[in-house]
Amino acid sequence: MHKDDQMTPNERLMAFMTGKPMDRMLAMPVACSMSGLALGMTHKEKKSTAYNEAMAQVACYERFGNDLTITEYGLHGVGAALGSKMSEPEDAVPAIMSYALEDLNDVDQLDMSKLELKNDNKFQIHLEATKILIEKLGHEVPTGVLISGPFTAAASIYKTENLLRATRKNPEKLHQLINFCNEGLKMIYREFIKAGAVILLCDPIASGTILHRKQYLEFVLSYTIDLMQDIHDAKGMVCYHICGDTTAIVGDMVTSGCDMLSIDNRVDLTHAKNVAGHKVPILGNVDPVEIMYLGTPDDVDKAVKSCIQKAYDSPSGYILASGCDLSGNIPLENIDQFMESARKYGKWPLDPKNFL
Amino acid sequence: MSLSKEALLKKLSDGVVNMEEEEVVEACNEYIEAGYPAFDGIMEGLVDGMNRASQLYDEEEYFVTDVLLCSDAMYIGLEILSPHMPESELERVRPKGVIGVVEGDTHDIGKNLVKIMLETAGFEMYDLGRDVPLQSFIDKAIEVKASFVCLSTLMTTTMPGMATVVNLLKEAGIREQVKVVIGGGPISKKFADTIGADGYSPNAVEAVKLVKNLLNIA
Numbered sequence: 001m002h003k004d005d006q007m008t009p010n011e012r013l014m015a016f017m018t019g020k021p022m023d024r025m026l027a028m029p030v031a032c033s034m035s036g037l038a039l040g041m042t043h044k045e046k047k048s049t050a051y052n053e054a055m056a057q058v059a060c061y062e063r064f065g066n067d068l069t070i071t072e073y074g075l076h077g078v079g080a081a082l083g084s085k086m087s088e089p090e091d092a093v094p095a096i097m098s099y100a101l102e103d104l105n106d107v108d109q110l111d112m113s114k115l116e117l118k119n120d121n122k123f124q125i126h127l128e129a130t131k132i133l134i135e136k137l138g139h140e141v142p143t144g145v146l147i148s149g150p151f152t153a154a155a156s157i158y159k160t161e162n163l164l165r166a167t168r169k170n171p172e173k174l175h176q177l178i179n180f181c182n183e184g185l186k187m188i189y190r191e192f193i194k195a196g197a198v199i200l201l202c203d204p205i206a207s208g209t210i211l212h213r214k215q216y217l218e219f220v221l222s223y224t225i226d227l228m229q230d231i232h233d234a235k236g237m238v239c240y241h242i243c244g245d246t247t248a249i250v251g252d253m254v255t256s257g258c259d260m261l262s263i264d265n266r267v268d269l270t271h272a273k274n275v276a277g278h279k280v281p282i283l284g285n286v287d288p289v290e291i292m293y294l295g296t297p298d299d300v301d302k303a304v305k306s307c308i309q310k311a312y313d314s315p316s317g318y319i320l321a322s323g324c325d326l327s328g329n330i331p332l333e334n335i336d337q338f339m340e341s342a343r344k345y346g347k348w349p350l351d352p353k354n355f356l
Numbered sequence: 357m358s359l360s361k362e363a364l365l366k367k368l369s370d371g372v373v374n375m376e377e378e379e380v381v382e383a384c385n386e387y388i389e390a391g392y393p394a395f396d397g398i399m400e401g402l403v404d405g406m407n408r409a410s411q412l413y414d415e416e417e418y419f420v421t422d423v424l425l426c427s428d429a430m431y432i433g434l435e436i437l438s439p440h441m442p443e444s445e446l447e448r449v450r451p452k453g454v455i456g457v458v459e460g461d462t463h464d465i466g467k468n469l470v471k472i473m474l475e476t477a478g479f480e481m482y483d484l485g486r487d488v489p490l491q492s493f494i495d496k497a498i499e500v501k502a503s504f505v506c507l508s509t510l511m512t513t514t515m516p517g518m519a520t521v522v523n524l525l526k527e528a529g530i531r532e533q534v535k536v537v538i539g540g541g542p543i544s545k546k547f548a549d550t551i552g553a554d555g556y557s558p559n560a561v562e563a564v565k566l567v568k569n570l571l572n573i574a
Contacts, residue, residue, distance in 0.1 A: 087460065087487070089513075091513070092460050092511070092514060093511055093512075093513045095460060095463070095511070097462060160463075160465055161424060161465055165421070165424060165425065165428070168425060209420075209541075210420050210465070211419070243541075244541065289512055289515075289542040289544070290546060290547075293512060293542075294550065327511070
């Protein structure tokens, strides 16, 4: 347990879910992409073995006392397993260089077996990392796996721009592609759920910055409802996140059946609280770039305070979090400050005098 | 009876706004056969349609998909009309810009939207594509005597590349002649100021206004 806390993250989460008192508000900076920094490892080094991936999370937890450790199947995993080519930068997040599917009409030829655990080395590494992490810290802190949703999985197989064109010009085949992704994702999610991880379902390509609400409803939400149901059938728990400006769809996202909703910093937390807060706990939304990457500890303190002001009274509960994955050369002092401010303003019982 | 020039221009413009490629092709062929000037067909037909589309995008009536499909229709029309442009028009000097997604990143929808809008606004754009080696921006800017460079990225880990481009322009001694504008998901005005870029735009429509402002074009 972190020296400044009185409860473990597991105890705190249990108290949160059962409405019991706790020492402080839950705080989950999404320390995923940047986690190698805590061990002085580059991004590539960290992702090269299951052990490294797990130990980077252990190091983050030991330093910050954050309430969620995170492994990643990633956003490109489905496409990569099917043959999309990724860049392999030493110290940055990989990008897709070429796509497994050139012509959407070839969607029938995609081979589901390539997504299976026994056939996908990267999947094996990330699952193993999850198991190591849960073995080392599972008694104390929950582990989540960052993993793509259906639309983003489709965009890792077939170029996004053409995916958008297909929403008008070839919707039938596009539905087939997304359905394929959904079936694959169910199989993948189930392996992580079996290992004991919470599913952190991220669907950035379904962002309101890219899709119109009508497209979201037709090509994303119905599939996501199906996925959420399958996660629950497998006795899993899921937090749903879409990047960018989702103001227009937050109210729809919460109808997916997710257990928690994570809100990007481009959305006003007050709005999210008003349209979704009565259904599920809300996570969010300190700006990962402007504040956590480019800001000072003082900026972090102000941003944390402002988030708590807006969402502390969300009807189904509020969890302080960053608005998205922390990526790049984030000053670790900023994450220290994030947690320190959570302990200061989020001290239990919550007293608005401390932060209003 | 064939349509008047005005009616055909409207058909071209409407075809672009309504994303109807076949209508555009038909109207372009009819327009050329009738012997009307290609330049007007482009500017008062196709580009007018794209301007209307960008207005609708600005008003949040149109979304990314709509703009892409409108631009598909515009570019199909351009392929038909451009070969009929007189030499004098082709040689007309337009302000030149270099655009690309910085090295390490391949997310290019935003970059493509900005390119479309800038081309529609009359700029001559050199698109280096995605995952562009940073030095290439400088080399291209020198080669074509560009007045501005547009840099885009969606990933935090590739943001520092933008600062490198600014510095490379300085080293090449052309920083004063070349405006640098940046954009993309994680980018902000604050970041633009930090790295010494000339401007930041949150979207494609604003990017056109920004470049025009920086180059003092009304």
